[in-house]
Amino acid sequence: MxxxxxxxxxxxxxxxxxxxxxxxxxxxxxxxxxxxxxxxxxxxxxxxxxxxxxxxxxxxxxxxxxxxxxxxxxxxxxxxxxxxxxxxxxxxxxxxxxxxxxMGLPLEPDADGRRSVQALEIAIDALDIAEIRPFWKAVLGYADEPGGGGPGDPIVDPLAQGPAIWFQQLSGPRAQRNRLHLDVSVPHDEAPQRIRAALGAGGTLLSETRAPSFWILADCEDNEACVTTWQGRD
Known part of the structure:
Protein backbone atom coordinates (compact mmCIF):
# COMPACT_ATOMS: atom_id res chain seq x y z
CA MET A 1 0.00 0.00 0.00
CA MET A 103 -23.14 -1.60 12.01
CA GLY A 104 -22.51 -4.80 10.09
CA LEU A 105 -22.88 -2.98 6.78
CA PRO A 106 -19.74 -3.21 4.67
CA LEU A 107 -19.26 -0.76 1.83
CA GLU A 108 -19.26 -2.21 -1.65
CA PRO A 109 -19.36 -0.76 -5.16
CA ASP A 110 -22.28 -3.01 -6.12
CA ALA A 111 -24.93 -2.91 -3.41
CA ASP A 112 -28.04 -4.08 -5.20
CA GLY A 113 -26.96 -6.65 -7.77
CA ARG A 114 -27.88 -4.42 -10.71
CA ARG A 115 -24.82 -2.27 -11.39
CA SER A 116 -21.83 -0.82 -9.65
CA VAL A 117 -21.17 2.81 -8.82
CA GLN A 118 -20.43 5.00 -11.81
CA ALA A 119 -20.38 8.61 -12.99
CA LEU A 120 -21.83 10.00 -16.19
CA GLU A 121 -20.62 12.86 -18.36
CA ILE A 122 -22.08 14.12 -21.64
CA ALA A 123 -19.71 15.29 -24.34
CA ILE A 124 -20.84 17.67 -27.11
CA ASP A 125 -18.68 17.93 -30.21
CA ALA A 126 -18.58 21.49 -31.53
CA LEU A 127 -16.93 23.64 -34.17
CA ASP A 128 -17.19 26.77 -32.00
CA ILE A 129 -17.30 25.78 -28.32
CA ALA A 130 -17.34 29.35 -27.06
CA GLU A 131 -20.44 30.07 -29.13
CA ILE A 132 -22.55 27.07 -28.09
CA ARG A 133 -21.42 26.82 -24.45
CA PRO A 134 -23.65 29.71 -23.21
CA PHE A 135 -26.72 28.04 -24.77
CA TRP A 136 -26.16 24.76 -22.94
CA LYS A 137 -25.38 26.57 -19.71
CA ALA A 138 -28.62 28.53 -19.94
CA VAL A 139 -30.97 25.82 -21.18
CA LEU A 140 -29.82 23.34 -18.51
CA GLY A 141 -29.61 25.88 -15.67
CA TYR A 142 -25.98 24.84 -15.24
CA ALA A 143 -23.00 26.75 -13.85
CA ASP A 144 -19.29 27.00 -14.46
CA GLU A 145 -17.20 24.15 -13.14
CA PRO A 146 -15.45 25.14 -9.89
CA GLY A 147 -12.18 26.76 -10.83
CA GLY A 148 -13.32 27.04 -14.44
CA GLY A 149 -15.45 29.42 -16.41
CA GLY A 150 -13.34 29.74 -19.53
CA PRO A 151 -14.94 29.68 -22.99
CA GLY A 152 -14.07 26.03 -23.47
CA ASP A 153 -14.49 24.72 -19.92
CA PRO A 154 -17.07 22.13 -18.80
CA ILE A 155 -20.34 23.16 -17.18
CA VAL A 156 -21.93 21.42 -14.19
CA ASP A 157 -25.23 21.10 -12.36
CA PRO A 158 -24.98 23.49 -9.36
CA LEU A 159 -27.05 20.98 -7.34
CA ALA A 160 -24.75 18.08 -8.38
CA GLN A 161 -27.73 16.03 -9.57
CA GLY A 162 -27.15 15.98 -13.32
CA PRO A 163 -24.11 14.86 -15.33
CA ALA A 164 -21.35 17.27 -16.21
CA ILE A 165 -21.27 18.57 -19.78
CA TRP A 166 -17.96 19.04 -21.58
CA PHE A 167 -17.14 20.15 -25.09
CA GLN A 168 -14.88 18.46 -27.62
CA GLN A 169 -13.32 20.51 -30.39
CA LEU A 170 -14.11 19.45 -33.94
CA SER A 171 -11.53 20.07 -36.65
CA GLY A 172 -14.28 20.28 -39.27
CA PRO A 173 -17.92 19.38 -39.98
CA ARG A 174 -18.85 15.70 -39.60
CA ALA A 175 -22.11 15.15 -41.39
CA GLN A 176 -22.04 11.37 -40.96
CA ARG A 177 -21.10 11.19 -37.27
CA ASN A 178 -23.11 11.96 -34.18
CA ARG A 179 -21.89 15.04 -32.32
CA LEU A 180 -23.02 14.09 -28.85
CA HIS A 181 -21.81 11.00 -27.00
CA LEU A 182 -21.89 9.63 -23.48
CA ASP A 183 -18.86 9.13 -21.25
CA VAL A 184 -19.52 6.44 -18.64
CA SER A 185 -16.84 6.44 -15.95
CA VAL A 186 -16.65 3.15 -14.07
CA PRO A 187 -14.34 1.58 -11.46
CA HIS A 188 -11.12 0.61 -13.22
CA ASP A 189 -11.45 -3.08 -12.41
CA GLU A 190 -14.98 -3.26 -13.79
CA ALA A 191 -14.36 -1.70 -17.22
CA PRO A 192 -13.61 -5.00 -19.02
CA GLN A 193 -16.90 -6.54 -17.89
CA ARG A 194 -18.86 -3.44 -18.88
CA ILE A 195 -17.25 -3.46 -22.33
CA ARG A 196 -17.93 -7.18 -22.81
CA ALA A 197 -21.58 -6.60 -21.90
CA ALA A 198 -21.86 -3.73 -24.40
CA LEU A 199 -20.26 -5.78 -27.18
CA GLY A 200 -22.49 -8.73 -26.33
CA ALA A 201 -25.50 -6.44 -26.71
CA GLY A 202 -24.62 -5.65 -30.32
CA GLY A 203 -22.03 -2.93 -29.81
CA THR A 204 -18.78 -2.42 -31.67
CA LEU A 205 -15.38 -1.49 -30.28
CA LEU A 206 -14.18 1.42 -32.39
CA SER A 207 -10.92 2.14 -30.60
CA GLU A 208 -8.88 1.00 -27.61
CA THR A 209 -5.73 2.96 -28.43
CA ARG A 210 -6.21 5.13 -25.33
CA ALA A 211 -7.16 2.28 -22.99
CA PRO A 212 -7.33 1.99 -20.03
CA SER A 213 -8.07 5.71 -20.00
CA PHE A 214 -10.99 5.15 -22.34
CA TRP A 215 -12.44 2.81 -24.93
CA ILE A 216 -14.68 4.08 -27.76
CA LEU A 217 -17.71 1.95 -28.53
CA ALA A 218 -20.73 2.36 -30.78
CA ASP A 219 -24.18 0.90 -31.12
CA CYS A 220 -25.43 -0.68 -34.35
CA GLU A 221 -26.31 2.77 -35.73
CA ASP A 222 -22.85 4.19 -34.96
CA ASN A 223 -23.93 6.27 -31.95
CA GLU A 224 -20.86 6.42 -29.74
CA ALA A 225 -20.13 6.00 -26.03
CA CYS A 226 -16.84 5.96 -24.16
CA VAL A 227 -16.17 3.71 -21.19
CA THR A 228 -13.56 5.51 -19.09
CA THR A 229 -11.46 4.86 -15.98
CA TRP A 230 -8.93 6.81 -13.93
CA GLN A 231 -6.04 4.69 -15.17
CA GLY A 232 -3.67 6.24 -17.65
CA ARG A 233 -4.58 9.78 -16.59
CA ASP A 234 -2.12 10.47 -13.74
Whole structure:
Protein backbone atom coordinates (compact mmCIF):
# COMPACT_ATOMS: atom_id res chain seq x y z
CA MET A 1 0.00 0.00 0.00
CA UNK A 2 1.21 3.48 -0.80
CA UNK A 3 2.64 5.38 2.16
CA UNK A 4 0.08 7.79 3.61
CA UNK A 5 0.69 11.51 3.55
CA UNK A 6 0.33 13.46 6.77
CA UNK A 7 -0.62 16.64 4.94
CA UNK A 8 -4.39 16.82 4.51
CA UNK A 9 -4.04 19.55 1.90
CA UNK A 10 -1.87 17.59 -0.54
CA UNK A 11 -3.75 16.49 -3.68
CA UNK A 12 -3.32 12.74 -4.11
CA UNK A 13 -2.94 10.66 -7.24
CA UNK A 14 -5.63 8.22 -8.34
CA UNK A 15 -3.28 5.32 -7.73
CA UNK A 16 -2.53 6.47 -4.19
CA UNK A 17 -6.23 6.87 -3.42
CA UNK A 18 -7.13 3.46 -4.81
CA UNK A 19 -4.35 1.79 -2.84
CA UNK A 20 -5.35 3.59 0.35
CA UNK A 21 -9.10 2.91 0.47
CA UNK A 22 -9.95 0.52 -2.36
CA UNK A 23 -9.93 -2.44 0.00
CA UNK A 24 -12.52 -0.69 2.18
CA UNK A 25 -15.16 -0.82 -0.56
CA UNK A 26 -14.53 2.60 -2.10
CA UNK A 27 -13.97 3.01 -5.84
CA UNK A 28 -12.23 5.98 -7.44
CA UNK A 29 -14.38 7.20 -10.35
CA UNK A 30 -14.00 10.46 -12.26
CA UNK A 31 -12.20 12.32 -9.49
CA UNK A 32 -14.50 11.09 -6.72
CA UNK A 33 -14.72 8.20 -4.26
CA UNK A 34 -17.94 6.18 -4.49
CA UNK A 35 -19.46 3.27 -2.58
CA UNK A 36 -22.85 1.76 -1.82
CA UNK A 37 -24.55 -0.09 1.02
CA UNK A 38 -27.29 -2.65 0.52
CA UNK A 39 -30.20 -1.86 2.85
CA UNK A 40 -33.95 -2.31 3.27
CA UNK A 41 -36.82 0.18 3.43
CA UNK A 42 -36.24 3.90 3.08
CA UNK A 43 -36.48 4.56 6.83
CA UNK A 44 -33.54 2.23 7.39
CA UNK A 45 -31.56 3.90 4.62
CA UNK A 46 -32.19 7.28 6.27
CA UNK A 47 -31.14 5.99 9.70
CA UNK A 48 -27.88 4.54 8.40
CA UNK A 49 -27.15 7.72 6.46
CA UNK A 50 -27.69 9.77 9.62
CA UNK A 51 -25.26 7.59 11.60
CA UNK A 52 -22.57 7.90 8.94
CA UNK A 53 -23.02 11.67 8.81
CA UNK A 54 -22.68 11.84 12.60
CA UNK A 55 -19.49 9.75 12.45
CA UNK A 56 -17.90 12.24 10.05
CA UNK A 57 -19.24 15.36 11.74
CA UNK A 58 -19.69 18.72 10.08
CA UNK A 59 -16.21 18.54 8.59
CA UNK A 60 -17.62 16.35 5.81
CA UNK A 61 -20.34 18.83 4.83
CA UNK A 62 -18.25 20.20 1.99
CA UNK A 63 -17.32 16.87 0.42
CA UNK A 64 -19.92 14.18 1.23
CA UNK A 65 -23.01 13.56 -0.90
CA UNK A 66 -25.57 10.85 -0.28
CA UNK A 67 -28.21 9.31 -2.52
CA UNK A 68 -30.97 7.62 -0.52
CA UNK A 69 -33.24 5.09 -2.24
CA UNK A 70 -35.24 2.14 -0.90
CA UNK A 71 -32.77 -0.75 -0.73
CA UNK A 72 -29.63 1.29 -1.39
CA UNK A 73 -27.52 4.08 0.04
CA UNK A 74 -24.93 5.52 -2.33
CA UNK A 75 -22.08 7.65 -0.99
CA UNK A 76 -19.88 10.07 -2.89
CA UNK A 77 -16.82 11.87 -1.57
CA UNK A 78 -15.93 14.67 -3.95
CA UNK A 79 -13.04 17.15 -3.75
CA UNK A 80 -13.94 20.61 -2.38
CA UNK A 81 -10.76 21.76 -4.12
CA UNK A 82 -11.02 21.46 -7.95
CA UNK A 83 -7.43 20.22 -7.95
CA UNK A 84 -8.52 16.86 -6.54
CA UNK A 85 -9.01 14.65 -3.50
CA UNK A 86 -6.70 15.06 -0.51
CA UNK A 87 -5.82 13.21 2.67
CA UNK A 88 -8.76 14.91 4.34
CA UNK A 89 -11.25 13.08 2.13
CA UNK A 90 -9.37 9.81 2.69
CA UNK A 91 -9.88 10.30 6.42
CA UNK A 92 -13.63 10.66 5.86
CA UNK A 93 -13.59 7.56 3.66
CA UNK A 94 -11.99 5.50 6.42
CA UNK A 95 -14.32 6.93 9.07
CA UNK A 96 -17.38 6.03 7.02
CA UNK A 97 -16.08 2.54 6.25
CA UNK A 98 -15.36 1.91 9.93
CA UNK A 99 -18.76 3.20 11.08
CA UNK A 100 -20.56 1.12 8.46
CA UNK A 101 -18.60 -2.01 9.39
CA UNK A 102 -19.48 -1.51 13.06
CA MET A 103 -23.14 -1.60 12.01
CA GLY A 104 -22.51 -4.80 10.09
CA LEU A 105 -22.88 -2.98 6.78
CA PRO A 106 -19.74 -3.21 4.67
CA LEU A 107 -19.26 -0.76 1.83
CA GLU A 108 -19.26 -2.21 -1.65
CA PRO A 109 -19.36 -0.76 -5.16
CA ASP A 110 -22.28 -3.01 -6.12
CA ALA A 111 -24.93 -2.91 -3.41
CA ASP A 112 -28.04 -4.08 -5.20
CA GLY A 113 -26.96 -6.65 -7.77
CA ARG A 114 -27.88 -4.42 -10.71
CA ARG A 115 -24.82 -2.27 -11.39
CA SER A 116 -21.83 -0.82 -9.65
CA VAL A 117 -21.17 2.81 -8.82
CA GLN A 118 -20.43 5.00 -11.81
CA ALA A 119 -20.38 8.61 -12.99
CA LEU A 120 -21.83 10.00 -16.19
CA GLU A 121 -20.62 12.86 -18.36
CA ILE A 122 -22.08 14.12 -21.64
CA ALA A 123 -19.71 15.29 -24.34
CA ILE A 124 -20.84 17.67 -27.11
CA ASP A 125 -18.68 17.93 -30.21
CA ALA A 126 -18.58 21.49 -31.53
CA LEU A 127 -16.93 23.64 -34.17
CA ASP A 128 -17.19 26.77 -32.00
CA ILE A 129 -17.30 25.78 -28.32
CA ALA A 130 -17.34 29.35 -27.06
CA GLU A 131 -20.44 30.07 -29.13
CA ILE A 132 -22.55 27.07 -28.09
CA ARG A 133 -21.42 26.82 -24.45
CA PRO A 134 -23.65 29.71 -23.21
CA PHE A 135 -26.72 28.04 -24.77
CA TRP A 136 -26.16 24.76 -22.94
CA LYS A 137 -25.38 26.57 -19.71
CA ALA A 138 -28.62 28.53 -19.94
CA VAL A 139 -30.97 25.82 -21.18
CA LEU A 140 -29.82 23.34 -18.51
CA GLY A 141 -29.61 25.88 -15.67
CA TYR A 142 -25.98 24.84 -15.24
CA ALA A 143 -23.00 26.75 -13.85
CA ASP A 144 -19.29 27.00 -14.46
CA GLU A 145 -17.20 24.15 -13.14
CA PRO A 146 -15.45 25.14 -9.89
CA GLY A 147 -12.18 26.76 -10.83
CA GLY A 148 -13.32 27.04 -14.44
CA GLY A 149 -15.45 29.42 -16.41
CA GLY A 150 -13.34 29.74 -19.53
CA PRO A 151 -14.94 29.68 -22.99
CA GLY A 152 -14.07 26.03 -23.47
CA ASP A 153 -14.49 24.72 -19.92
CA PRO A 154 -17.07 22.13 -18.80
CA ILE A 155 -20.34 23.16 -17.18
CA VAL A 156 -21.93 21.42 -14.19
CA ASP A 157 -25.23 21.10 -12.36
CA PRO A 158 -24.98 23.49 -9.36
CA LEU A 159 -27.05 20.98 -7.34
CA ALA A 160 -24.75 18.08 -8.38
CA GLN A 161 -27.73 16.03 -9.57
CA GLY A 162 -27.15 15.98 -13.32
CA PRO A 163 -24.11 14.86 -15.33
CA ALA A 164 -21.35 17.27 -16.21
CA ILE A 165 -21.27 18.57 -19.78
CA TRP A 166 -17.96 19.04 -21.58
CA PHE A 167 -17.14 20.15 -25.09
CA GLN A 168 -14.88 18.46 -27.62
CA GLN A 169 -13.32 20.51 -30.39
CA LEU A 170 -14.11 19.45 -33.94
CA SER A 171 -11.53 20.07 -36.65
CA GLY A 172 -14.28 20.28 -39.27
CA PRO A 173 -17.92 19.38 -39.98
CA ARG A 174 -18.85 15.70 -39.60
CA ALA A 175 -22.11 15.15 -41.39
CA GLN A 176 -22.04 11.37 -40.96
CA ARG A 177 -21.10 11.19 -37.27
CA ASN A 178 -23.11 11.96 -34.18
CA ARG A 179 -21.89 15.04 -32.32
CA LEU A 180 -23.02 14.09 -28.85
CA HIS A 181 -21.81 11.00 -27.00
CA LEU A 182 -21.89 9.63 -23.48
CA ASP A 183 -18.86 9.13 -21.25
CA VAL A 184 -19.52 6.44 -18.64
CA SER A 185 -16.84 6.44 -15.95
CA VAL A 186 -16.65 3.15 -14.07
CA PRO A 187 -14.34 1.58 -11.46
CA HIS A 188 -11.12 0.61 -13.22
CA ASP A 189 -11.45 -3.08 -12.41
CA GLU A 190 -14.98 -3.26 -13.79
CA ALA A 191 -14.36 -1.70 -17.22
CA PRO A 192 -13.61 -5.00 -19.02
CA GLN A 193 -16.90 -6.54 -17.89
CA ARG A 194 -18.86 -3.44 -18.88
CA ILE A 195 -17.25 -3.46 -22.33
CA ARG A 196 -17.93 -7.18 -22.81
CA ALA A 197 -21.58 -6.60 -21.90
CA ALA A 198 -21.86 -3.73 -24.40
CA LEU A 199 -20.26 -5.78 -27.18
CA GLY A 200 -22.49 -8.73 -26.33
CA ALA A 201 -25.50 -6.44 -26.71
CA GLY A 202 -24.62 -5.65 -30.32
CA GLY A 203 -22.03 -2.93 -29.81
CA THR A 204 -18.78 -2.42 -31.67
CA LEU A 205 -15.38 -1.49 -30.28
CA LEU A 206 -14.18 1.42 -32.39
CA SER A 207 -10.92 2.14 -30.60
CA GLU A 208 -8.88 1.00 -27.61
CA THR A 209 -5.73 2.96 -28.43
CA ARG A 210 -6.21 5.13 -25.33
CA ALA A 211 -7.16 2.28 -22.99
CA PRO A 212 -7.33 1.99 -20.03
CA SER A 213 -8.07 5.71 -20.00
CA PHE A 214 -10.99 5.15 -22.34
CA TRP A 215 -12.44 2.81 -24.93
CA ILE A 216 -14.68 4.08 -27.76
CA LEU A 217 -17.71 1.95 -28.53
CA ALA A 218 -20.73 2.36 -30.78
CA ASP A 219 -24.18 0.90 -31.12
CA CYS A 220 -25.43 -0.68 -34.35
CA GLU A 221 -26.31 2.77 -35.73
CA ASP A 222 -22.85 4.19 -34.96
CA ASN A 223 -23.93 6.27 -31.95
CA GLU A 224 -20.86 6.42 -29.74
CA ALA A 225 -20.13 6.00 -26.03
CA CYS A 226 -16.84 5.96 -24.16
CA VAL A 227 -16.17 3.71 -21.19
CA THR A 228 -13.56 5.51 -19.09
CA THR A 229 -11.46 4.86 -15.98
CA TRP A 230 -8.93 6.81 -13.93
CA GLN A 231 -6.04 4.69 -15.17
CA GLY A 232 -3.67 6.24 -17.65
CA ARG A 233 -4.58 9.78 -16.59
CA ASP A 234 -2.12 10.47 -13.74
Missing amino acids: TRETSDDDVVLSAGHITAAVGDLGWRYVLGTLRASIRLGPLWQVAEVATELIRACGTAADGCLRLDLRPGRLELVLHPPDPAGLTGRELTHARTIATAAAE
